[in-house]
Amino acid sequence: MECVLRPCRAEDCAEVVRMIKELAEFEKLPDQVEISDQVLREDGFANDPFYRCLVAEVPPEHRSRDGHTVVGYGLYFFTYSTWKGRNIYMEDLYVMPEFRGKGIGKKLMSKIAEIGVENRCSQMKFVVLDWNRAAIDFYQGHGAVDLTAAEGWHFFHLEGDALKQLARGQLGQ
Amino acid sequence: MECVLRPCRAEDCAEVVRMIKELAEFEKLPDQVEISDQVLREDGFANDPFYRCLVAEVPPEHRSRDGHTVVGYGLYFFTYSTWKGRNIYMEDLYVMPEFRGKGIGKKLMSKIAEIGVENRCSQMKFVVLDWNRAAIDFYQGHGAVDLTAAEGWHFFHLEGDALKQLARGQLGQ
Numbered sequence: 001m002e003c004v005l006r007p008c009r010a011e012d013c014a015e016v017v018r019m020i021k022e023l024a025e026f027e028k029l030p031d032q033v034e035i036s037d038q039v040l041r042e043d044g045f046a047n048d049p050f051y052r053c054l055v056a057e058v059p060p061e062h063r064s065r066d067g068h069t070v071v072g073y074g075l076y077f078f079t080y081s082t083w084k085g086r087n088i089y090m091e092d093l094y095v096m097p098e099f100r101g102k103g104i105g106k107k108l109m110s111k112i113a114e115i116g117v118e119n120r121c122s123q124m125k126f127v128v129l130d131w132n133r134a135a136i137d138f139y140q141g142h143g144a145v146d147l148t149a150a151e152g153w154h155f156f157h158l159e160g161d162a163l164k165q166l167a168r169g170q171l172g173q
Numbered sequence: 174m175e176c177v178l179r180p181c182r183a184e185d186c187a188e189v190v191r192m193i194k195e196l197a198e199f200e201k202l203p204d205q206v207e208i209s210d211q212v213l214r215e216d217g218f219a220n221d222p223f224y225r226c227l228v229a230e231v232p233p234e235h236r237s238r239d240g241h242t243v244v245g246y247g248l249y250f251f252t253y254s255t256w257k258g259r260n261i262y263m264e265d266l267y268v269m270p271e272f273r274g275k276g277i278g279k280k281l282m283s284k285i286a287e288i289g290v291e292n293r294c295s296q297m298k299f300v301v302l303d304w305n306r307a308a309i310d311f312y313q314g315h316g317a318v319d320l321t322a323a324e325g326w327h328f329f330h331l332e333g334d335a336l337k338q339l340a341r342g343q344l345g346q
Contacts, residue, residue: 020255029324032256034295039258051253080224080250082193082265083205084332085212092255113331113339122207123332124339130325143335147328151202152303154321155328158286159257159296162316166286166297 001062003104005111008053008073013040015070016053023094027129051077051091054111056104064098071099074108076115081123088116090126105138127155174235176277178284181226181246186213188243189226196267200302224250224264227284229277237271244272247281249288254296261289263299278311300328 008016014037024030043050056072063069072095079089090112095105116124128135128146136146147153158166181189187210197203216223229245236242245268252262263285268277289297301308301319309319320326331339 024256029256034257035255040255043253043259050251050259075253075255077253078223079252079262080216080248080264082208082213082248083197083202084207086216086223087330089252091253107342110339110342113336114341117337117340122336123330124336125328125330127326127328130327136327139329139331142331142339144329144331147330148321149327153300153328154303154309154319155298155300155326156312156317156319157260157296157298158312158315158317163286163295163297164290166283166315167290168287169280169283 001058001102003056003058003071003099003102003107005054005056005107008044008055008075010041010045012053012055012070013037013044015068016040016055016073016075018068019070019073019094019096020092022096023092027132051075052115054108056095056099056108058099064096068096071096072104072108074112076112078119078121079125084122086116086119086121087123087125088112088119088121090124093126109142174231174275176229176231176244176272176275176280178227178229178280181217181228181248183214183218185226185228185243186210186217188241189213189228189246189248191241192243192246192267192269193265195269196265200305224248225288227281229268229272229281231272237269241269244269245277245281247285249285251292251294252298257295259289259292259294260296260298261285261292261294263297266299282315 017037021033024033053073053075055070057070075092076088076090079087081087093109113124190210194206197206226248228243230243248265249261249263252260254260266282286297
């Protein structure tokens with residue numbers, strides 16, 4: 001089946017938000033999705049975009065049961081390692097269930113790696129849920145290393161009131 | 174003791190590389206540091222910088238035993254969450270051992286949080302080694318959440334030949 005990858009356009013954001021929600025549902029964390037079509041547009045299509053995104057599109061005759069032609073996406077941005085320099089960070093990689101097994105996820109990931117190498121990135125980074133065995137096998141099959149298991153890195157965040165208090169210099173409790 | 178925070182300048186990069194190596198030494202992973210002063214300059218001080226950095230500086234009369242006046246740094250960049258929008262990512266936070274306990278680390282982290290909030294970031298993110306109890310206590314004392322422990326996120330990377338093969342579309346093994 002023909003499937004093309006192309007850069008996401010502002011008008012694709014509603015479809016990307018739909019798939020962000022599908023992915024969060026699969027990851028059993030659907031309540032965490034607060035993003036909207038409008039915010040995704042503002043943050044990705046202004047002068048200084050916060051992310052970049054590729055979408056996978058099939059021709060109308062192969063559209064999904066629900067009528068979608070945009071059937072996958074890979075969202076990424078550039079980050080930095082003080083040890084190894086430029087990195088490309090793959091925030092999300094997703095293909096709709098009915099389009100899996102056709103190599104679309106591999107194509108998206110390969111294209112993100114290509115963009116990374118072209119921009120002299122030494123590493124691709126991403127996070128995976130520890131129970132998502134299929135994803136871990138897929139990534140490890142391509143040579144990815146679990147740095148949490150290998151070196152003990154834990155991923156932290158600080159948000160909401162805690163972030164605001166810290167920003168105001170009201171440190172500690 | 175007087176200590177000012179200011180944006181890192183290109184001419185500070187040698188001092189920042191020195192501290193990157195000190196931090197990696199503390200983290201028991203010194204062999205992983207490949208960065209050079211020159212690369213750090215190119216990547217941080219071109220038109221489209223890959224990172225931003227704050228340094229903590231003391232006056233000459235309070236310089237370190239080895240003669241350094243730049244005694245800490247916080248290196249960060251903007252990233253993106255498809256669930257919650259703009260993020261600020263703190264790649265490194267470091268204060269030289271002889272200047273610890275004076276609130277310099279807190280000031281650096283607070284300033285990075287402030288920059289995040291000013292730029293409408295909803296989260297600050299970072300990684301910490303699981304054996305680094307002092308750092309974890311410090312971050313959790315400010316409301317940080319260990320997402321690896323809480324939700325099972327593992328941090329992966331793909332580098333070197335594996336990344337190049339993936340970029341060339343030579344997928345799988």
